[in-house]
Every structure is written in C-alpha cells, then in structure tokens.
Amino acid sequence: MVLETPDGSKADARDSLAARAKGGLLFMGGFVVVLYVIEFLNTLMLHGLNRTFGLRPRSLDGVLDILTFPLLHANLNHLLSNTLPLLIFGFLVFLAGLRVFITALAFSWLGSGLTVWLIGGGGVTVGASGLVFGLFAFLLVRGFFNRNWWQILLSVVLFMAYGSILFGVLPTVMGYVSWQAHLGGAIGGIIAAVLLRPKSAADDAGITA
Numbered sequence: 295m296v297l298e299t300p301d302g303s304k305a306d307a308r309d310s311l312a313a314r315a316k317g318g319l320l321f322m323g324g325f326v327v328v329l330y331v332i333e334f335l336n337t338l339m340l341h342g343l344n345r346t347f348g349l350r351p352r353s354l355d356g357v358l359d360i361l362t363f364p365l366l367h368a369n370l371n372h373l374l375s376n377t378l379p380l381l382i383f384g385f386l387v388f389l390a391g392l393r394v395f396i397t398a399l400a401f402s403w404l405g406s407g408l409t410v411w412l413i414g415g416g417g418v419t420v421g422a423s424g425l426v427f428g429l430f431a432f433l434l435v436r437g438f439f440n441r442n443w444w445q446i447l448l449s450v451v452l453f454m455a456y457g458s459i460l461f462g463v464l465p466t467v468m469g470y471v472s473w474q475a476h477l478g479g480a481i482g483g484i485i486a487a488v489l490l491r492p493k494s495a496a497d498d499a500g501i502t503a
Contacts, residue, residue, distance in 0.1 A: 402428020
C-alpha cells in the first residue's frame with residue numbers, strides 16, 4: 295500500500311526497498327534452511343549424496359551435477375562457514391531487485407560449476423562457496439559499472455570486511471579447497487554485473503564508435 299504524500303516518489307521508493315528487504319530475508323533464510331535440511335539428510339546417509347550429486351570434473355554425466363553441487367557440503371562445519379557470507383551477500387544483492395538477484399545467482403552458480411567441470415582437480419566438489427564468491431564479486435564491481443557512489447561505498451566496506459576471502463580464487467596446495475569453484479563463481483558474478491550495467495544513451499540509440 296502506498297500513501298499519497300507530497301513526495302510520492304520517495305514514499306514509493308521506501309516501500310519498494312522495504313519489500314525487497316523483506317523478500318531478501320525470506321528468500322535467503324529459506325534457501326539456507328533448505329541447505330541445512332539437505333545436510334541433515336546427507337549426514338544420515340553418511341554423505342552418500344555427495345558421491346551421487348557432487349560435481350565430477352570432465353565427466354559427461356557430471357554436467358548435470360553443476361545444478362546440484364552447491365546444495366551439498368562435506369560436513370556441518372563446511373556449511374557453517376558458508377552460511378553467514380551467503381546470507382549477507384545474498385540479501386544485499388536481493389535489495390537491487392529479484393531480476394538482478396536471479397541473474398547474479400545464476401551466473402555465479404553456472405560460472406562456478408563450469409569452471410570446476412573444465413579445470414577441477416580429481417575427486418568430487420561440493421559446497422556453496424562458489425555462490426558466495428560470485429555474489430561478493432558482483433557487489434564489489436557493480437557500483438563502478440552503475441556509477442553509484444552508495445554502491446561503491448558498500449563495495450569498499452565489504453572489501454575491508456571480507457576482502458581476504460579473495461585469496462580463495464588462487465590455486466592452493468590444500469586439496470580440499472576448490473579454488474576453481476571460487477574463481478568461476480567470481481567470474482560469473484562479474485559477468486552478471488557487466489550484463490546488468492545501465493545502458494548509455496549511445497547504446498540505446500544503437501550508436502557505435
């Protein structure tokens with residue numbers, strides 16, 4: 295419901311932002327609950343779901359695992375480590391709207407999965423950290439593409455708070471860490487930010503240099 299006010303546009307904006315904030319909390323909260331339900335069932339099955347639906351690099355039937363591997367985790371601690379950043383980054387992206395959120399999430403998901411499938415090491419990869427890196431990368435760069443100072447300020451704050459996780463995109467000697475998933479997710483998030491950037495007047499008019 296929107297009240298008639300002398301500054302109706304600002305009232306609409308506040309209502310819209312509040313609706314997106316509520317939607318973001320509900321969606322991300324629900325998504326995380328689903329992850330914990332899956333982890334609970336996976337634990338009861340001695341993590342047998344990981345062997346069936348985890349991502350196996352360069353395996354033909356493993357292509358479909360791109361759709362499932364972020365929903366699975368190696369153990370409860372693995373899921374716990376992803377929970378808070380996933381909630382924070384997902385909520386902040388959702389504030390920009392459902393279309394923006396779905397685009398950023400989809401490219402992070404696919405970018406992470408395709409990179410693991412193409413250049414991943416041996417074994418099975420599971421975990422939502424690729425989504426975390428994708429959403430984080432999206433938040434870091436979108437302000438510069440949008441020329442939005444508030445978003446740029448948010449990027450700076452997030453970088454100061456979580457910038458150290460970016461080392462996770464580098465090749466690592468720790469075999470249990472999939473830097474490929476992190477790198478692919480981050481690339482996907484950046485691609486989403488590029489695709490969602492505002493079009494210039496020249497672009498709208500179809501003018502090329």
